[in-house]
Amino acid sequence: MPLQQTPRLLSIWTSRLPNTAKSNTNGSLSGLSMAVKDVFWTTELPTTAASKMLRDFHPEEDAECVSLARAAGACLIGKTNCDEFGMGSSNRFSHFGPVLHPLSSDRLAGGSSGGSAAAVALNQSSFALSTDTGGSTRLPASYCGVVGLKPSYGLISRYGLIPYAESLDCVGIMAKSVHTVNRVFDVLSQYDEKDPTSESTELRKSAREAAQSVRQSTDTWRIGLPEELFTSKPSDALSEVLDTLIRKGATDGKRVELYQVSLPTTTLALNAYYVIASAEASSSLARYDGMRYGYRSESGSIHDTREEGFGEEVKRRITLGNLVLSADSLDNYYLNAQRARTEIVNDFNGLFRMPNARTATDAVPDGIDVLIHPTAVSGPPLVDSHDAADYAQDLLTTPASLAGLPALNVPIGVDSQGFPQGVSVVGQWGCEQCVFGVAKELE
Numbered sequence: 001m002p003l004q005q006t007p008r009l010l011s012i013w014t015s016r017l018p019n020t021a022k023s024n025t026n027g028s029l030s031g032l033s034m035a036v037k038d039v040f041w042t043t044e045l046p047t048t049a050a051s052k053m054l055r056d057f058h059p060e061e062d063a064e065c066v067s068l069a070r071a072a073g074a075c076l077i078g079k080t081n082c083d084e085f086g087m088g089s090s091n092r093f094s095h096f097g098p099v100l101h102p103l104s105s106d107r108l109a110g111g112s113s114g115g116s117a118a119a120v121a122l123n124q125s126s127f128a129l130s131t132d133t134g135g136s137t138r139l140p141a142s143y144c145g146v147v148g149l150k151p152s153y154g155l156i157s158r159y160g161l162i163p164y165a166e167s168l169d170c171v172g173i174m175a176k177s178v179h180t181v182n183r184v185f186d187v188l189s190q191y192d193e194k195d196p197t198s199e200s201t202e203l204r205k206s207a208r209e210a211a212q213s214v215r216q217s218t219d220t221w222r223i224g225l226p227e228e229l230f231t232s233k234p235s236d237a238l239s240e241v242l243d244t245l246i247r248k249g250a251t252d253g254k255r256v257e258l259y260q261v262s263l264p265t266t267t268l269a270l271n272a273y274y275v276i277a278s279a280e281a282s283s284s285l286a287r288y289d290g291m292r293y294g295y296r297s298e299s300g301s302i303h304d305t306r307e308e309g310f311g312e313e314v315k316r317r318i319t320l321g322n323l324v325l326s327a328d329s330l331d332n333y334y335l336n337a338q339r340a341r342t343e344i345v346n347d348f349n350g351l352f353r354m355p356n357a358r359t360a361t362d363a364v365p366d367g368i369d370v371l372i373h374p375t376a377v378s379g380p381p382l383v384d385s386h387d388a389a390d391y392a393q394d395l396l397t398t399p400a401s402l403a404g405l406p407a408l409n410v411p412i413g414v415d416s417q418g419f420p421q422g423v424s425v426v427g428q429w430g431c432e433q434c435v436f437g438v439a440k441e442l443e
């Protein structure tokens, strides 16, 4: 098996293997090449989560999303580099080295799914699988100028995904066009009994039907611009795209209306996210003790195994997670973060004119169909910028993650320095078709 490491470390492992027994030349993804973030199990290629801890891990099965894509005809061409266990916003925290931005070696591709974004941006693959816990698909997609979807939580199976924070982890999809992301989503969005958080067929159907019935009964698209998720006034590129849309209307003949809306509790999202994600990470990473699999220190001690096997950022998250879960801090940090999460879910539910099938919350009759806001607070991070700035990059992406909502980055132009900029289209739970519908108008 020809395994090579690529110089810019977009990919950790590449393969020329044909899609052998699983290939399907008539499938809906046939003819498409697929790069897969190295946190998904793959049978022919190792799965390391970009960690020394798992550098020799060879799964015996494909992750469910990988096997569905292959069964539909997609051809796996390689595994992409990422932040270790998906922890990061810049892709500077990989055991294999950082992923550089496709346009500049002074910048990073963004994280944690930077290798997937760069592979799509450089036309190395037709689409890529990524993950999104708090922004890891949308952020690198925005920096690299590609389309990136974080689907509704529970729609795409996480079976065979190495977990980071299980109540937030989603399988992401990246491609050059909304159309391709939509095609891949249609294949992957299926109930899977192997994933206990996979939502039932009935719930998916009821969300889809509610969205369809709202769409059929109206002649408008109502788009909300949440003031808290605009850290500066809308960029010229975004204003231009929205002006054109209002003037021309949507391609389905419906009028487009813009509303300024407010999501006051989303200002709590970044802090709540880091508390919850670190708490869940410290518990899910407890399994790596070197006893049955993974890296094992020469000394054989569990302490040395974890000290040597995990990178600095992962150890920071474990320490933070242990702290917020300790008896003295539980109420102050973890329970407060969970309360904030509930308020954020309620805030979103108070805006949409589709009901939330997952939380069984009624629709707001004069509400909006989707929200639009910038995906990133600034351009791609500098290679030598300070680590602390990385956390703030998730300011605009963590609200939809905590609420479990579908959110999709669409590139809309370049910033003053020539780097891509993107906007996020966010919809009600299970209403991906509304998100795709509006995103296609922005491309």
Ligand code: GLN
Residues within 6 Å of the ligand: 086, 087, 088, 089, 111, 112, 131, 132, 133, 134, 135, 136, 137, 164, 277, 394
């Ligand atoms: N940057 C965030 C973090 O480090 C989000 C990562 C992700 O979505 N996997 O936790």
